[in-house]
Amino acid sequence: MAHPADPPPGDPVEPPPVTRGAGAPPAVQLTGITKRFPGVVANSDITFTVARGTVHALVGENGAGKSTLMKTLYGMHRPDEGSIEVDGRPVTFHSPADAIAAGIGMVHQHFMLADNLTVWENIVLGSEPVNGVRLDSRSAIDKIRALGTSYGLTVDPERLVESLGVGERQRVEIIKVLYRGAKILILDEPTAVLVPQEVDELFGNLRELKSEGLTIIFISHKLDEVRAIADEITVIRRGTTVGTADPKAVTNSQLAEMMVGSELPVPELRDSTVTDRVVLDLAGVTVVDGDGRPVLTDITAAIHAGEVLGIAGVEGNGQAELVDAIMGIRPISAGRVELAGVDVTKLSTLRRREAGIGFIPEDRHRQGLILEGTLWENRILGHQTRPPSARGFRLNRSGARKDTQRIVDEYDVRTPGIEVKANSLSGGNQQKLIVGREMSGDPVLLIASHPTRGVDVGAQAAIWEHLRRAREAGLAVLLISADLEELIGMSDTLTVILRGKLAGSYDPAAVTPEQLGIAMTGGDLGQVAS
Amino acid sequence: MTNSRRFWLAVAAPLGALVVAFIVTTLVLLLTGSNPFDAYAALGGAFKTPRIVVNTVNTATTYYLAAVAVAIGFKMNLFNIGVDGQYRLAAMLAAAFAGGAFMSGLPSVLRIILTLAAAMAVGAAWAGIAAFLKATRGVSEVISTIMLNAIATALIAYLLAPGRLAIAQGNNVLTQPITEGGYLPNIDIPGSSSQLYTLIFLAALVGLGYWWVLNRTVFGFSIKATGLSETSAVASGISVKRMVVSAMLLSGAIAGLVGMPELLNGDTHAYSLNFPAGIGFTGIAIALLGRNHPVGMVFSALLWSALDSSSNSLQGAGVPKELVTIMQGVMLFAVVIAYEVVRRYRLVLEQKAVARTLAAARTTGDPNEVAAR
Amino acid sequence: MTMTTDPEPLARPVKKKARTLGPLAWVGLAALGLLLFATVRQLTGATNLTSSGAIQAAIGAAAPIALAGLSGLWSERSGVVNIGIEGMMVLGTFGAGWAGYQWGPWAGIFFALVCGALGGLLHAMATVTFGVDHIISGVAINIIAPGFTLYLAKLLFTNAPGGGQKQSPPVSDVYRITIPGLSNWLGTIEDKQIFFVSDLAGILRGATTHLSVFTVLAVLLIVLSGWVLWRTRFGLRVRSCGEAPYAAESLGVNVIKYKFAAVTISGATAGLAGAFLVVGLKFQDGQTGGRGYIGLAAMIFGNWRPGGMAMGAALFGYTDGMQLYDTGGAIHALLLILAVALVVVAILQMRRGHYTIGAVSLVIAALSAIWFFSTDDLPGQLVTAAPYAITLLVMGLASQNLRMPKADGLIYRKGEH
Amino acid sequence: GSDNNAGSGTTSAPTSAPTSESPAATSESPAATSESPAATGSGAPPAVEMTGDKAAVKVGMAYDVGGRGDQSFNDSAARGLDKAKAAGVTIVNEIEATATDTDAQREDRLRQLAEGGANVVIAVGFAYEPALAKAAPDYPDVHFAIIDDATLCDPAAKGGPVKNVACLTFAEEQGSYLVGVAAALKSKTGKIGFVGGVNTPLIQKFQAGFEAGVKATKADDTVTPKYITEPPDFSGFNDPGKGETIAKGMYDGGSDIVYAAAGGSGAGVFKAAKAAKGWGIGVDSDQYNAPTLSAVKDVILTSMVKNVDVAVWDDIAGAVNGKPLTGQHVYDLKVGGVGYATSGGFVDDIVPQLEAAKAKIISGEIKVPSTVG
Ligand SMILES: Nc1ncnc2c1ncn2[C@@H]1O[C@H](COP(=O)(O)OP(=O)(O)OP(=O)(O)O)[C@@H](O)[C@H]1O
C-alpha cells in the first residue's frame, strides 16, 4: 500500500503560500462557538480560523462535532454561544439563505437531494433562472453543463436524481455549491464515497478553485487525503479544538494521536485463516431490473470459512444488486445461492439471516436503522426472531436492552444511553452500533458494505479488529468498499465487479490501489491477475 | 430531570389541552350568544345523572373498539378509513346470522362466540380486499377503503330488505331479532335506568391485547418497525406485504367488533335502519386524540362519548347541538397542539440540563459521559 | 398517512418506462374506446352510454371532484397531507351560499375561495407552525367545518327571504355556454342513432351544450396548476418542499412560507369545489356528501399528477353522473363493456407475462358477462355503488406504481436536521 | 321558519271550497295560517279546539335526524309546535338527533324531556320506537306520542300497547295516490318520474301509492322510480345537485312530471323541471308556498301534503283538553292527515277527478298499497 508520507499521484500544482493573518482578514473566523443538543454538547467553546484562498482541513473522530460546527457556519442552526466572522465582518445567519448570500456553500455529509426531481432542478433550487415567471431550464442546463466541463464534474442535468449512483450524487452536490458562485466551500466528507480516480479528479477541481481564490473547508477521515489537499489542518476532539497542524510537517500517526490519542490503525490481515469449507456459493446468479435489463449477470463465486472476499468496483456496477440477491431482498432471475451447503435461493431474507448472514448495509439510514427508534429497538432489528431479542414469538425487551449495553461498551458507541433515539448519534457511532449488532448472534457469513465509511480512525481500527477476530473464528466475509486500501488490506481474495459482471480477480498482496482503480474503470491489467 | 418534573411534563399536555379547549369553547359559546355558565352547568349537571354516565361508558366502549381498529393501521402507516364500512357490514351480517333460526338450538355461550367470530370474520374479509389490493397491486388503501365504504353501504341496502336478510316492522326494516340467549345480559347500575354493557370487558381485553402485541411480541415489533422505516424493515427480514395484510386483517377483525355492543348489549338485538352509522370516522378521531396509545385511547373515547352524551343536556340549556361537534374538533386541535408545545419545552429543559453539567464536563473533558447520566 | 405505496420498496429506482403516448396514440385509444361503447350501445340500446345528457351529467359530477383533487394535489405536493378537503369544501359551500344569494354567483365563488382559503390557512398553521400530525388536523377540520357552517346558517339564513335553517336562499347560475348551431346540428345527428357517428356527436354535444363557465374555469385551473407546479420557480420550490424540505432549506428556500402558500391555495381550491355544488342551486347542509374524500382518491389515483387526477375524476364522474342520470339500462350495459375491457386487459397482462393478473381479469370478465346476460337490469341499491366499484376495479387492474412526494405527511421542523 | 306555516293552510282549500280556490287566493295564504288546523281536509273532524288549561301543559319535542329546517316532516312537526306555542302552550324544550345516535341516546333524550318538566313528549320519527318502549313506562303521568310508528300501540304486541303512548301514523300512500292521479291526468308523454331521497320503506310508501295512482288512472303510463342514496347515507335528502341530475335524466328520457319525495333535494328536481318545462310534484308541505322554492313555484304542479303539524297540534290539544290521545291514530285522507295542494291553481281543472278518487279511498272502495312491487 502507498506509504503515508508519499504525496498522492497526479499532484503537480504547488499550493500557493498561505496568506495568514498579515493584512487580509481570515475568510472565516469562528470564536467561542458552543452548540448543545439534548443530551449532548456537540461543540463547546470552539475557535476556528480559515485564511482566504486556502484549503483548510477539519479532522476529528466521529461525534467530535465537525458537522455541527459547519452547520453553524452555514446558518442551519444558531450557536448557543460564540460569534462568526466572514472576511472580517461579524455576521449572524438566520438561515442558509444568509450564509449563501455571504458566499458560503456547503456539501453535506449526508446527501441533501430530492430524488424525484431532476439533477438541474436540484441544482438551481433556491436561485432559479427565470424568464418572466417561467423556469429557464435551458440556461440552467447549459450553465450546469458548462460548470461540469470546466471542472470535470460531468453528470446529465436532465436525469432524475433517484437514478444516480452515489458518486454522481456527490458531484451534483458540489455543482450545487459552485452554481451559486460560493467563495467559501464547506465539504463534509466528500470523498467517503469516491474511488481514487474520482478523488484525484475532485482534488484537481479543488486546487483549481483554490487558485481562483476560493476558500475550502474540507472534512475527511482519510488522513492521506487530508495531508495531500490541505494547507492547514485543525483537529477537534469531543467538541473542542485540540490544535492545528501543518500538513507538510505532520504525519498520519501524529494526526491520529491528536484526534483519538491512539496509534494510526492499518488495515491488514494476519496470516491466512482461509479454510476449504465453502460458506457462500454463488452459481450463475443473474438479476434483472424493472425493465428486464440485466443488472447482474452470471455471478459465480465462493467464499470459504475464514476468508474475506473483497469486491472492488465503481459505485453502481451491481454491488447493491449483488448484496440484495444474497440477502434475498430482491429475487434473482437465474442462478443459485448456497449458504453452508444449503440452497437458500428460495428462502426469505429472514430465514437467511437466521441461517447466519450478518449484513452491514451501505446506507445505514435507509437499510440499517430505525432512526426514530431507541438504540435497543435498533438492536432487535434483524434479530427480532432470535435470542437475546426474542423468546419464541415474544420480545425479550430486557434481554435486548442488556445486549445493547454490551454492544455500546464493546464497540465504544458514544451515546448518552441506550434509550436515546438512533438519529441523535453521529454517523460513525451509528455505524459502530450496526457493526456490533451484525456481529452478534455469531453469523457464519458477514456482508460488509462500506463498513468504515465515514467512520473515524479509532472506530476503523475497532471495526477492522472485530472483522479479523471473526475471520479467525471462521467467519466468511464479503467485503465491499470504496476505500481501496481497506479493501486490499482486509481481503484474502479480491475481485472487481464491472457492469454487473465479475471482471477478474487479483492478489491483494500484489495489486496497488491505482492498478485496482484502473481495473474498476474498465482498463485492462491482466499481469497482476492471480 | 427530576421525577416530579417528569410527572408534571407528562400531565402538562393533557391538562393544557383541556384548558385550551375550555377557553376556546367558552369563546365560541360567548360568540354564539349562549351563556357559558349555563352550558357548563348543564354539562356538569348531566353527569350527576347515573344514566348518562352509564350511557357515556357504553358508547365509549364502542368508540374504543373503533379507535383500536384504526390505530393498528396507523402503527404501520396504514390509513384504514374503511373501519366504517367494515363494522356496518360485519354488524349487519352477524346480526342476520345470529338471528337465524338454527341458532336458537345452540347453547348461549356458543351463540355469542359464533356471533362475535362471524362479525370479526366479515370485518377482516372486507378489510382483506383492501389488503389484497395493496399487497398484490399496490393500490393505496386510502382509496380502496373509501370506495369499499360506499360499496358496503350499497351491499347492506341490498341485503337489508324484506325477503332477503330482513323483515319489515312498521317503517323500519331490521334483521330477524336475536332470540333470548343469543344476546348478552347487562349489568344493573343502581339509580340508573340504563345498564352497563358487558362487552366493556371485551373492549378492555382488546386494549390489553393491542398493547401487549405491539410492545411485547415480535409481530408487534415488526409492525412498528415497518411503520417507522419500511426499507430497514425489509433489510432485516420483515416481509412488508405480509405485515400489510396481517395488520389490515387484524384491523378489520377489530372493526368487526365495533357493532357488537350495540347488537348484543343494546335493546333491539337486530341490525336496523336505526343502527348507529359513522362510528368508523369517530374512531379515527379518537385514535388520533389518544395518540394510538392503548391507555390514551381509553381517555379519548370517554371524553368523546361524554361530549356526545351531554349533547342532549346542552341542547336543554339552549346550546345548539352543532356546538358539541365544534367542541370535539377544538379538543382534537387543542390536545395535539398542547403536546407539541410540551415537546418543545422539554427539549429546552434538556438543553438547559446539559448546559448545567457543562462545567462538570470540562473537568472530565467528556460531555457525552456527563450527558449520559 | 401511508408512506409507501410501491409494492416492492427496495427495488433500486429504475427510470420509469416512458409511458408518454403521442397525441395520435391517444386519439387512437379514444377512438377504440368509443368504438367499444358504440357497439355496446347498438347491442343494448342503452343510449345513455354516450348521450349528450349523460355526458353533461358526467361533467357536472366530475368537476367538483376534480377541483377537490386539485386541492389535494396542491397541498400534498408541498408535503402536507390534506384529509380535510371535505371540510374545506363545506366552508366553500357556505361562503358561496352566503355571498351568492346576495351579490350573485361570482361573488359567491369569490367568497367560497376565501372561506376555503381560511380553512387551508388553519390547516397550514396547525401542520406547519405547530407541527401537528397532518391527518389529525385534517380530521379536526372535517369535524369543525360542518358544525360551524350549520351554526352560521341558522344564524344568517333562517330569516333570509327564501332561506331556511339548513339552506341558503337560491343562488343564481353562472353563464352557460351553448354553441347554438353546432349543438343543434350535433343533436340531430345524435338522434339518428347512427353507429359510432351518433355516439361521437352525443359526446361532443354534451361538451358543447349548456356548459357552465365554471366548468371551463375548473378545467383551466387544472391546466394552470400543472403549469405553475412544474414550470415555474414557485412550483419548483413548492415541490421541493414536498420531496426534500431539508434539502430545500439547506439552499435557503423558506420552506414554511411555501408550505403555507401551497396549503392555502389548496384550501381555496377546495372552496371552489364547494362553490360548484352551490352555484345555480343553494347552500344546503350536508351537501358535499363525501366528495372531498373522492377528490383525494382521484388525486392518489392520478399518482399526485394533474393529468392522472383529472382522469380519475373523469372516470368517477362519468360512472356517477350516468348512474344518476340514466333511467335505462346504461349501468347494466356497462357490465358488458367491463367484460370486454377486462378481456383486453387480460390479454395485455398475459403478453407482459403477468399470468395471475390476466387470469383474475378473465374471471371477473366472465362473471360480469354472465351477470349481464342472465339479468336485464341491476337492483337500484347496487347501481349506486357502480362508480365506486368500477374505480376500485380499474385501480386494481391498472398496474399501480404510485409515487407520492417523498416527504408527504412528514412533519417539518426548521433546522432539525 | 314560522312563515313556513303557509303550507298546511292551503291544503284544505280545495276540499272546503274547491272552486273558489285560485292563485290569487293562495297569495294571502299566510293570513290563513292561524286557523289552518281548523281548515284541514274535508271529512276531517273540525280541528280540535284548545278548551282546557293551556298553562297546565308543558311540551317537549324530540326531532329525528335533520331536525328543524329539513324541509320535510321535522319541519312540519315544528310548525305544529309553533302553532301550539302561538296558542299559549309552554314549550319546555326541543332536542335534535344525530346520525351516530344509539337507542340509548334517543332514550336519554326522551327521559331528559320528561325529567325536564314536560308532561307531553313528542318523538318525531320511527327511530324512537325502541327508545320509547323503554322510557315511557317509567313516566306514567307523562303523555308520549310518536310520529310514523305504530308498533307500540299494536294491541297484538307482547305486553299489550303502552298505555301512555299515542302512535300518530300517516297514510302517505293515500296522498301519494292522489298526486299520482294528478300526474297521470296531466302527463302528455305518459312517462312519469319518482325521485326518492333515501331508499327507506317510509319513502317507498310514497312510491307505492304514487305508482298505484298513476296506473289506476292511465294503465299504460309508466313510472320511473329512482332513489338518490341508500341508508344510512342520508345525504340523499340534502343533495339538490344529484336531485337535479336524476330529474334531468328523467325529463330528457321523456318524462314530463316528476314526484320529488326527497326533502331538500327536491329543489334540484324542480330546477330541472323548470329547465325542461315540465312539472314537479312537491312533498310533505305545500311546497308551492315554501319560501325556499319561490323561484321555481310555477312548476310545482301540486304537493302531497303530510300534515304532521296537524297531528302534533291534535296531540297537544288533546292534552290541554284533559283527554290526551292514546293508541294508534292514522292520519289518512279521511281525517285530512294527508292530502294534495292546489296552490298555484294548476290542478284546479282536475279537482273533480281527484276528489272522486279521494272519496273512493275514504270509502274503502280503493285499497292503496303501501309497499312497492
Ligand atoms: N440534531 C441533533 N440532535 C441531537 N444530537 C445531535 C444532533 N446532531 C448531532 N448531534 C450530536 O452532536 C455530536 C456531534 O455530532 P456531529 O455530527 O457534529 O459529529 P461529527 O464530528 O460530524 O461526526 P462524524 O464524523 O461521524 O460525522 C454527536 O454526539 C451527535 O450525537
Ligand SMILES: Nc1ncnc2c1ncn2[C@@H]1O[C@H](COP(=O)(O)OP(=O)(O)OP(=O)(O)O)[C@@H](O)[C@H]1O
Ligand atoms: N391496554 C392496557 N391495559 C393495561 N395497562 C396498559 C395497557 N396499555 C398500556 N398499559 C400500561 O401503560 C404503560 C405504557 O404503555 P406503553 O405501550 O407505552 O408501554 P411501554 O413499555 O412504554 O412500551 P414502549 O416502550 O414501546 O412505549 C405500559 O407499560 C403498561 O404498563
Ligand SMILES: [Mg+2]
Ligand atoms: Mg459529520
Ligand SMILES: [Mg+2]
Ligand atoms: Mg409507549
